[in-house]
Amino acid sequence: MSAPRTVLLTGAAGGLGTLMRELLPAYGYQLRLLDLRPVEGEPEAVTADLTDTAALREAVRGVDAIIHLAGISLEAPFEKILHSNIEGTYRLYEAAREEGVGRIVFASSNHAVGFTPRPSATDPLIPVTTPHRPDTYYGLSKSFGEDLAQLYWDLHGIETVSVRIGSCFPEPTTVRMLSIWMSPADGARLIHAALTAEDVGHTVVYGSSANTRLWWDLSGARALGYEPQDDSEPYAAQLVAEQGELDPDNPDHAHLGGQFCTRPPIWPH
Ligand code: NAI
Numbered sequence: 066m067s068a069p070r071t072v073l074l075t076g077a078a079g080g081l082g083t084l085m086r087e088l089l090p091a092y093g094y095q096l097r098l099l100d101l102r103p104v105e106g107e108p109e110a111v112t113a114d115l116t117d118t119a120a121l122r123e124a125v126r127g128v129d130a131i132i133h134l135a136g137i138s139l140e141a142p143f144e145k146i147l148h149s150n151i152e153g154t155y156r157l158y159e160a161a162r163e164e165g166v167g168r169i170v171f172a173s174s175n176h177a178v179g180f181t182p183r184p185s186a187t188d189p190l191i192p193v194t195t196p197h198r199p200d201t202y203y204g205l206s207k208s209f210g211e212d213l214a215q216l217y218w219d220l221h222g223i224e225t226v227s228v229r230i231g232s233c234f235p236e237p238t239t240v241r242m243l244s245i246w247m248s249p250a251d252g253a254r255l256i257h258a259a260l261t262a263e264d265v266g267h268t269v270v271y272g273s274s275a276n277t278r279l280w281w282d283l284s285g286a287r288a289l290g291y292e293p294q295d296d297s298e299p300y301a302a303q304l305v306a307e308q309g310e311l312d313p314d315n316p317d318h319a320h321l322g323g324q325f326c327t328r329p330p331i332w333p334h
Pocket residue numbers: 075076077078079080081082099100101102113114115116133134135136137138139148149150153172173174175229230231232233234
C-alpha cells in the first residue's frame with residue numbers, strides 16, 4: 066500500500082479528534098473531517114450522523130484511509146450504543162467497501178477487555194490476544210468493532226489497525242491513568258504508524274505511551290513502527306500523594322476497566 070495522504074477523520078469535533086487535527090497534519094496528511102456536531106473553525110467539515118449513508122459515502126469518496134474516532138465514548142443506553150457505535154461503524158465499513166478505501170484505523174478501547182483482572186507489578190503484561198471481556202455496552206461495541214474489522218479484512222480485503230486506546234488526554238489525572246495513559250503526541254505517532262505500516266491485515270494493538278506502570282504489551286504496536294516517546298511517571302508522585310496507590314481489594318481497581326466495571330461514566334448527550 067502506498068502511503069496515504071488524504072484521510073477522513075471521523076469524530077473530528079471530539080476530544081481526541083481535536084488533538085489529532087492539531088497533530089496529524091505535521092505528518093503530511095490532508096484531513097477531511099466528519100462529526101455529528103459542527104467542528105469549530107472548520108466550515109468545510111461534514112456534519113453528519115454515521116448512519117447517514119449518502120453523506121458517509123460522499124465523505125469517504127477519494128480518501129486513501131480513514132481514522133474512525135466517531136461514536137459514543139462512554140457508557141450509554143444500549144439503543145444509543147447500537148445506533149452510533151454498532152450501526153455507525155458498520156455503515157462506515159460499508160461506505161469504505163463501496164468506495165474502495167483500503168485502510169482504516171479504528172479507535173477501539175481498553176473497555177473491550179475491561180473485565181480482565183488488573184495485573185500487579187510482577188504479573189506478565191496483558192497480551193493483545195487476551196479474550197474480549199467488555200465491561201459495558203460501550204466496551205461491547207468496541208469488541209463488535211474489532212470483529213467487524215476482522216470480517217471486512219477476511220471477506221473484502223479492507224485492512225484495519227484496531228487500537229485499544231487506554232486514556233488519551235493531555236495529562237494523566239488519576240493513578241489508574243498512570244498505567245494506561247497515551248500522550249497526544251504518542252497518539253499521533255501510533256496513528257501514523259497504523260496508517261503507514263505494510264500488510265497489517267487486521268491487527269489489534271494497545272495504545273499507550275511507554276509508561277513505567279504499563280499493564281499491557283505494546284510489542285504489537287511497536288511492530289507497526291510505533292516508537293512511544295512519553296512516560297506518565299513524572300506525574301506519579303503528585304497523583305499518588307493526592308489519591309493513594311490503587312487498592313486491589315477495592316472493586317473499582319480490580320479490573321483493567323476500573324470504574325467502568327463498577328459505576329461507569331455515562332455519556333452526557
Ligand atoms: P468524544 O466523545 O470527545 O468524541 C466523539 C465524537 O464522536 C463526538 O464529537 C461526537 O459528536 C461524535 N459522534 C458520536 N456519535 C456520532 C454519530 N452517530 N455520528 C457522527 N459522529 C458521532 O470522544 P474521544 O475521547 O474524542 O474519543 C474518540 C474515540 O476514541 C471514541 O470512539 C472513543 O470510544 C475512543 N477512545 C477514546 C479514548 C480516550 O482516551 N479519549 C480511550 C479509548 C477509546
